[in-house]
Amino acid sequence: MPDIFQFNSNKPIPATNQSGQNTGASTTASNPTQPSDPINPVAKTTAAQSIANLPQTAMNLFSTLSVKPRGVNFANQDPNEDVILFFRADFITNAFWIFATIFLLFVPIIFAILAPMVNLSLSMLNPQANLVILYFYYLLVFSYAFISFMYWFYNVGMVTNKHIIGVQFSDVTYKNISTTPLQEVADIDFTQQGFSQTFFDYGTVSIQTEGINPKIDLVKIPQPGKVTDIILQIREALNE
Amino acid sequence: MIDLSFFFQSNGGNLILKVSFLILEVLFIAFSIIVVNQVGSLNKLFFIQPAYSSRVIQILGILQLVFAIFLFLVTLAIL
Numbered sequence: 001m002p003d004i005f006q007f008n009s010n011k012p013i014p015a016t017n018q019s020g021q022n023t024g025a026s027t028t029a030s031n032p033t034q035p036s037d038p039i040n041p042v043a044k045t046t047a048a049q050s051i052a053n054l055p056q057t058a059m060n061l062f063s064t065l066s067v068k069p070r071g072v073n074f075a076n077q078d079p080n081e082d083v084i085l086f087f088r089a090d091f092i093t094n095a096f097w098i099f100a101t102i103f104l105l106f107v108p109i110i111f112a113i114l115a116p117m118v119n120l121s122l123s124m125l126n127p128q129a130n131l132v133i134l135y136f137y138y139l140l141v142f143s144y145a146f147i148s149f150m151y152w153f154y155n156v157g158m159v160t161n162k163h164i165i166g167v168q169f170s171d172v173t174y175k176n177i178s179t180t181p182l183q184e185v186a187d188i189d190f191t192q193q194g195f196s197q198t199f200f201d202y203g204t205v206s207i208q209t210e211g212i213n214p215k216i217d218l219v220k221i222p223q224p225g226k227v228t229d230i231i232l233q234i235r236e237a238l239n240e
Numbered sequence: 241m242i243d244l245s246f247f248f249q250s251n252g253g254n255l256i257l258k259v260s261f262l263i264l265e266v267l268f269i270a271f272s273i274i275v276v277n278q279v280g281s282l283n284k285l286f287f288i289q290p291a292y293s294s295r296v297i298q299i300l301g302i303l304q305l306v307f308a309i310f311l312f313l314v315t316l317a318i319l
Contacts, residue, residue: 059289061296074286086288128318135311136265139304143268146300147275153297154282169282172274177285 050233051084051161064090065222067230074158074165076179085159085230089152089220090202097148104141108134147172157218159231161238164207166216182235184211190224207231258319265312272305 056068066072066086073083154169164185168176185207192203203224207216221227279301283294 061290061293069289071289072287075284132311132315132318139268139307139311143304146304150279150297156286156288167286172271172278175278175282
């Protein structure tokens with residue numbers, strides 16, 4: 001059976017197992033712009049068929065990885081351009097702000113218990129002032145949780161049959177949308193490091209390109225091995 | 241006993257602290273407006289299923305803004 005991927009012999013072979021999941025190591029696959037083998041027609045059909053045969057996954061509010069998602073589209077999308085892969089950071093990456101928010105919700109209660117012990121009191125304030133302080137505090141906590149959720153929700157990546165699209169949103173006022181043609185993809189590798197990434201199976205997919213943006217990092221995305229494989233298949237099908 | 245009541249004394253209180261608190265709330269209102277704007281522009285950039293998810297975020301942003309304005313007005317009335 002012919003290989004559907006063309007690997008650079010100078011790079012390590014992807015350390016993925018049969019199920020397409022990585023085995024913990026950094027992997028690299030390459031290349032790119034070479035056309036597929038014209039002698040072997042089976043190789044030509046394999047990549048396109050593989051994409052066509054990818055199972056469609058449903059999307060919900062907390063989806064982190066969807067293959068051929070229905071109803072996902074973006075501005076400046078070509079009429080014959082289809083979203084094949086949609087992803088955002090793994091949900092476990094939200095653990096910090098979720099726990100922080102839960103802790104912050106209980107801070108006023110902790111304060112009410114501990115304040116008398118250190119002779120700190122708000123009892124001299126009128127009740128309305130106390131309420132205003134308390135409401136404002138909870139408004140800040142809500143805002144923190146809301147913004148953190150927004151960062152996760154709107155930092156997305158999409159791979160279409162033509163482009164790789166990355167949306168970065170941070171610091172509330174900063175957003176960046178990068179679009180890279182798949183033909184410019186020169187090299188893809190993914191990295192998983194640390195207990196959390198290995199245990200929950202998420203990591204960073206790095207894409208080297210020949211375009212203006214020399215490197216695209218898809219950070220903390222779930223199943224980076226599977227994502228790498230699918231991007232390689234799409235690119236292979238494009239080269240046919 | 242540490243007394244924090246000077247923050248909110250209605251007569252002859254510390255004006256600087258009162259105004260500071262009000263400024264903080266005004267800044268928060270400005271921040272909330274930016275958030276609502278950003279959500280709107282991001283929702284125009286790409287559409288994600290399910291459709292209600294973007295709407296929910298937009299409504300939460302607007303609620304935050306409305307509550308911030310409400311709190312500012314209440315603070316203004318109390319102080």
